[in-house]
Amino acid sequence: MQNLEAQLKQFVVENFLFGKQNGFNCDDSFLEKxxxxxxxxxxxxxxxxxxxxxxxxxTELVPENLDSVKRLVAFVERKKAGKEQGSYQSxx
Amino acid sequence: xxxxxxxxxxxxxxxxxxYLELREELIAKGHHFATRSDTxxxxxxxxxxxxxxxxxxxxxxxxxxxxxxxxxxxxxxxxLGVRPIVYTQSGGAFSFASEVKAxxxxxxxxxxxxxxxxxxxxxxxxxxPPHTFFExxxxxxxxxxxxxxxxxxxxxxxxxxxxxxxxxxxxxxxxYAEELWELLVDAVRLRLRSDVPVAxxxxxxxxxxxxxxxxxxxxxxxxxxxSVTFDDPEFDESHYQQxxxxxxxxxxxxxxCSYSDIGQIFPEVVWHTEKPILRTAPAPLFMLSQLVRDAxxxxxxxxxxxxxxxxxxxxxxxxxxxxxxxxVPDSRLRPLLLRRLYPYLNNxxxxxxxxxxxxxxxxxxxxxxxxxxxxxxWDVTAxxxxxxxxxxxQQVNGSDPTDxxxxxxxxxxxxxxxxxxxxxxxxxxxxxxxxxxxxxxxxGMAHSVExxxxxxxxRVVEFASKLPPTLKMKVLNEKYLLKKCAGDYIPASVxxxxxxxxxxxEGKSFFSKNFDYxxxxxxxxxxxxxxxxxxxxxxxxxxxFRAGRAIGVKDNMALTGIxxxxxxxxxxxxxxxxxxxxxxxxEPRSPIKAVRG
Numbered sequence: 001m002q003n004l005e006a007q008l009k010q011f012v013v014e015n016f017l018f019g020k021q022n023g024f025n026c027d028d029s030f031l032e033k034x035x036x037x038x039x040x041x042x043x044x045x046x047x048x049x050x051x052x053x054x055x056x057x058x059t060e061l062v063p064e065n066l067d068s069v070k071r072l073v074a075f076v077e078r079k080k081a082g083k084e085q086g087s088y089q090s091x092x
Numbered sequence: 093x094x095x096x097x098x099x100x101x102x103x104x105x106x107x108x109x110x111y112l113e114l115r116e117e118l119i120a121k122g123h124h125f126a127t128r129s130d131t132x133x134x135x136x137x138x139x140x141x142x143x144x145x146x147x148x149x150x151x152x153x154x155x156x157x158x159x160x161x162x163x164x165x166x167x168x169x170x171x172l173g174v175r176p177i178v179y180t181q182s183g184g185a186f187s188f189a190s191e192v193k194a195x196x197x198x199x200x201x202x203x204x205x206x207x208x209x210x211x212x213x214x215x216x217x218x219x220x221p222p223h224t225f226f227e228x229x230x231x232x233x234x235x236x237x238x239x240x241x242x243x244x245x246x247x248x249x250x251x252x253x254x255x256x257x258x259x260x261x262x263x264x265x266x267x268y269a270e271e272l273w274e275l276l277v278d279a280v281r282l283r284l285r286s287d288v289p290v291a292x293x294x295x296x297x298x299x300x301x302x303x304x305x306x307x308x309x310x311x312x313x314x315x316x317x318x319s320v321t322f323d324d325p326e327f328d329e330s331h332y333q334q335x336x337x338x339x340x341x342x343x344x345x346x347x348x349c350s351y352s353d354i355g356q357i358f359p360e361v362v363w364h365t366e367k368p369i370l371r372t373a374p375a376p377l378f379m380l381s382q383l384v385r386d387a388x389x390x391x392x393x394x395x396x397x398x399x400x401x402x403x404x405x406x407x408x409x410x411x412x413x414x415x416x417x418x419x420v421p422d423s424r425l426r427p428l429l430l431r432r433l434y435p436y437l438n439n440x441x442x443x444x445x446x447x448x449x450x451x452x453x454x455x456x457x458x459x460x461x462x463x464x465x466x467x468x469x470w471d472v473t474a475x476x477x478x479x480x481x482x483x484x485x486q487q488v489n490g491s492d493p494t495d496x497x498x499x500x501x502x503x504x505x506x507x508x509x510x511x512x513x514x515x516x517x518x519x520x521x522x523x524x525x526x527x528x529x530x531x532x533x534x535x536g537m538a539h540s541v542e543x544x545x546x547x548x549x550x551r552v553v554e555f556a557s558k559l560p561p562t563l564k565m566k567v568l569n570e571k572y573l574l575k576k577c578a579g580d581y582i583p584a585s586v587x588x589x590x591x592x593x594x595x596x597x598e599g600k601s602f603f604s605k606n607f608d609y610x611x612x613x614x615x616x617x618x619x620x621x622x623x624x625x626x627x628x629x630x631x632x633x634x635x636x637f638r639a640g641r642a643i644g645v646k647d648n649m650a651l652t653g654i655x656x657x658x659x660x661x662x663x664x665x666x667x668x669x670x671x672x673x674x675x676x677x678x679e680p681r682s683p684i685k686a687v688r689g
Contacts, residue, residue, distance in 0.1 A: 015636060018629040020478055031450050034475060038451050039439040039644030061444035 005073045011047060012069060016040055026069035041066075048072070054079040093131050095139060096124075099161050102135045105190045106153035106175045107542070109282040109549075114148060138166070143237055146250050150282065150550060154232075156188055165240040171251040172397070172548045173234025173524030174533060180229045186240055190537075192229055192366045193675075196668055202228055203665045205624070210368070211488040212496070214653060215474045217370050218525025220496055222247075225367045225660060234524045251550070252502060253520055253557060255512045260560045265576065268563060272555060273577045279549035280306040283393055284313060290544075291316040291389040293380065294344070295594060296332030298571060298578065298586060299395025299404075303546055305581040307393060308340045317342040318384050318392065320376045323350040324597050326436075332586055339583045347383040349376040354601035359609055359659050363671065364538040365530040366664075368656040370473065370649040373596045378535040385539040392536070396527060397547035400519040401556040403511075403564025404571045404591060406434060410452070411465035411514050412568065418454030427452070432568055436592050439644070462506060463494060465514030470494070476650040479625045479633070497521075511561040519553075598648035602655060603637050613658035622661050625654055 005026060013021055016035050030036040036044060044066065045056055054076065065075040094101045108114070111130035114137055119125070123136045130151075137145040138157050143166055146153075152174035157166045167188055169177050179188040182201045195201050206227040209219035219225060221233035232238055235251040280303060284290050292304040294317040308315050317337065322328040330346065337344040354375045361378045362369065384392055399405045410433055417426040427449045434440045443451070458464055477485070505513060528545075536543045546552065556564075559573065566572040570591055578587045602610045612618055614634055616627035633650060636642040642651070663671045 014632055015641070018478060018626075018632045020626070020629055034471065037472065037644060037646055038443055038447070039646070041443065041447055042439050043641060043643065058444055062446040063450055 004076060005069060007051075008072050008076075009069045015043065015047075026073075028069075029063075029067050031063060031067055048076060052076050052080065093129075093135060095135060096126075099159065100135055100139060101158045101160070102131060102138075102155060104131045104134060104153065104155040106151060106155065106170065107544070108134055108149050108151040108153060109285060110148075110150040112285070143168075143239065143248075143250075146237060152545070152548075154190060163241065166237065167232055167240075168237040168250065169232045169234055171235045171550050172519070172528065172553070174528050174543075174545060174548065176529060176533060177232040178224060178229055179232065179238070182228070186245075192224065192226060192664070193363075193668075193672060195229060196664065197672070203668060204228070205661065205665070207484055207487050208491065210484075210624070210657070211477070211491060212493040213368055214370075214477050214480075215470050215493040216497075216525065217473065217522065218367065218529075220493070220500070220521070221525070226664070234520070253516060253553070254502070254504070255508050255516070255557045257512070257560045258558055260562060262560075265563065265573070268559060269573055269576045272552070272573060275549065275552045275555055276302070276546055276577070277306055277310050279546035279552055280393060281310065282549070283544040283546055284311055286391050288390050289313075289316070289388070290391045290393060291318055291384060291387075292342075293317070293392050293394040293543075294319045294333050294336055294342070295395070296329035296336065296586070297395065297591070297594075298574065298582070298589075299398035299547065301332075301336045301395075301582040301586050302398075302574070302578055303393050303395045304336065304342065305340055305578075306546075308342065309581060315340065315342045316387070316389065317344045318380060318387070318389075319344070319346045320380045321346050321348050322376070322597065323348065327595055327597060329592065332589065335583045335585055345383060345387060347376075347379050349379055349596070351597050351601040351604035353379065354597055355604055355607050355610070358602070358655070359663065360538075361535065362656045362659040363663050363675070364534045365656075366534065366660075367530065368653055368660055369526075369530050370476075370653040370656075371596070372598050372601060372652055373594060374530045374535050375601075376596050377531055378538055381536045381539040381541040384541050390540060391542045391544060393544050393546065395545075395547060396532060396543070397523065397545050397553075398571065398574065400515065400523050400527075401547055401553055402559075402571045402574045403515065403561070404574075405518060406591070406593065407465055407469065407518065408511060408514050408565055409433060409568055409570065410468070411510055412565065414452055414454050414468075415459065415464065415510055417452075418459050421454065429568070435590050462498065462501065462513060463517070464510050466517055472646055473649060475646055476653055479629050479650055479654055481623055481626045484624055509561070511565070515564075599637055599642055599651040600640075602651065609659070609662075610655065613655060613662060618658070622658065624657060624661070630654055 009026055013019060013024065017024060048054060049056060065071060108130040111133040115125065115133045118136050118140060121140060125132055134155060137148065146168050151170060153168065153170045154175035154177040155168055167177055169175065176190050177188055178192050178195060179186065180195050180201055187195050187198060189195050196203055204227040206223060206225060209223040209225055212219045212223065222230040224231055235249055237248055237250050239246045290313065292307055294300050294304050304317055307313055319333045321330040354372050357375055357378060361375045365374055413429045413433065417423065420426055430448045430452050458467055461467060505516065532543050563573040575587055614630055616631055619625050619627040619630055633647065636647065637651060
């Protein structure tokens with residue numbers, strides 16, 4: 001879990017904050033902090049799908065799943081668990 | 093040029109389109125003319141009416157008149173800011189010119205970056221006038237005149253945009269459409285007054301198709317048109333351009349622009365824009381003016397200004413939808429209109445409803461802001477200040493560029509309503525600050541090509557300022573009245589197509605080939621030495637581009653803005669003399685119309 005959180009945080013810091021963390025933490029809302037815009041979402045989804053071998057459904061593209069590092073961790077964990085069980089669960 | 097008694101001297105960059113009518117008036121008042129030029133008419137008109145003479149001018153001008161008797165200098169710039177004037181005071185001297193590089197020919201003029209102006213540029217896309225990219229160098233704002241006498245500078249506004257829309261229903265749509273059409277035809281007719289052949293730019297959109305159609309239908313000129321096309325189909329509009337060419341029967345030439353072309357010419361483009369740019373869009377227009385010049389033309393008529401005056405921009409539509417939704421924030425149906433925005437931007441169209449709502453949400457207090465329409469654009473742009481170095485951030489820390497803009501707004505701005513407020517911000521600021529300069533005069537004049545803009549004829553502008561906003565954008569149908577005018581003058585497919593704003597390939601142009609200047613100016617060593625941007629942050633951005641992962645508007649604006657700022661510093665501060673010498677050995681250009689008497 002910790003490892004996944006660190007990986008995802010690093011991805012966000014490098015690609016959206018360009019190394020300037022300025023007190024960024026894993027609970028921060030990407031939308032409220034203006035960290036991710038519409039193209040950032042496309043980048044993020046592409047990264048999640050290609051790095052963690054998961055497929056994200058349209059119905060799962062909601063802030064409840066994707067709007068902070070902590071939410072991303074929970075979502076990816078859930079997806080991977082679902083995949084291992086042979087089924088997907090939508091959080092929406 | 094001077095008057096016969098040498099009491100008045102003029103230097104003039106631009107054109108006065110109604111000079112023949114003014115000449116007749118002056119002859120009737122006893123003036124005698126030695127030439128047929130508009131420069132001489134301007135000089136005599138000033139002699140007759142003094143500074144108020146500019147109110148009679150229909151044209152695009154930047155001129156200076158020296159009154160030897162009064163020892164008074166008078167500078168004036170046209171209403172909308174088509175032509176530029178910059179000035180500075182250094183070592184007890186006052187200098188003015190059309191280009192900053194002319195001021196820097198005096199080695200006593202300091203060449204330093206104005207960080208406050210940079211902060212504004214990285215918010216609005218341009219420094220607020222009178223600031224320029226350089227400390228101590230100022231531009232005369234559009235619609236202003238400057239008087240210098242006894243060491244005192246006085247700057248006065250000679251024209252201001254003022255929206256006083258007619259009440260809805262006062263006149264019929266047909267009536268408005270007929271008047272607009274008559275004004276446009278006359279505006280084009282005046283702009284074809286030239287001692288050299290005139291051509292048109294043809295983008296494939298409504299505005300340039302219409303101006304081209306007017307030249308075709310209402311003059312006996314042989315019609316030549318020019319356009320730019322793109323290798324990348326995402327930006328290319330050649331299909332529509334060819335439809336117009338076939339429909340109007342113009343003799344057409346085009347220049348094809350690739351990613352590597354933009355990377356190749358970018359330093360030259362920035363040398364001419366004289367300010368950092370956040371978009372590469374000026375680069376293809378630089379290529380286009382080269383094509384026009386090579387074909388033997390020095391004057392082109394274009395459709396710029398229509399979107400600002402007649403309600404064409406997506407930002408107007410976006411603001412309308414955001415306000416409509418913001419009025420009932422819990423509505424499930426209202427945000428569905430967001431899908432109507434930006435049909436040409438896949439990153440927006442591919443979003444889920446939940447995220448589309450999240451990106452366009454109207455924040456608490458936004459509806460009351462005088463800048464409601466522009467808050468999302470400025471917010472996204474300002475994000476690229478993340479790349480400022482700590483030293484620059486500290487120096488600009490605490491200043492909010494919108495504070496200065498708030499203080500510049502006219503007294504009745506708040507009474508206009510959001511649509512007209514948005515129009516004002518586009519017409520009075522983005523138009524002169526970016527569109528007419530970096531995408532217009534600067535890249536045209538780089539090849540001595542003069543751009544003429546019928547939609548910015550002041551009679552068209554003042555007519556448009558009285559139109560009820562519903563005739564500009566009817567619900568979400570942009571430039572409604574203009575489309576009504578267009579009738580069969582242009583192909584129906586062009587009249588009814590989805591508006592696609594002119595865009596060009598962005599950041600990946602700089603990595604499409606190995607460009608030494610990109611490697612050098614974005615190296616950590618060089619960035620550290622110049623001190624404006626954070627070297628590690630820029631390196632991460634460059635890495636993202638090199639990996640092909642930078643696809644967003646923000647990343648592209650950041651890279652283009654950083655690279656063009658570095659080019660400005662390199663060409664204007666570190667290596668000005670060698671860069672200017674290179675220019676002077678190139679084919680001579682004559683951006684200033686200075687005629688000696």
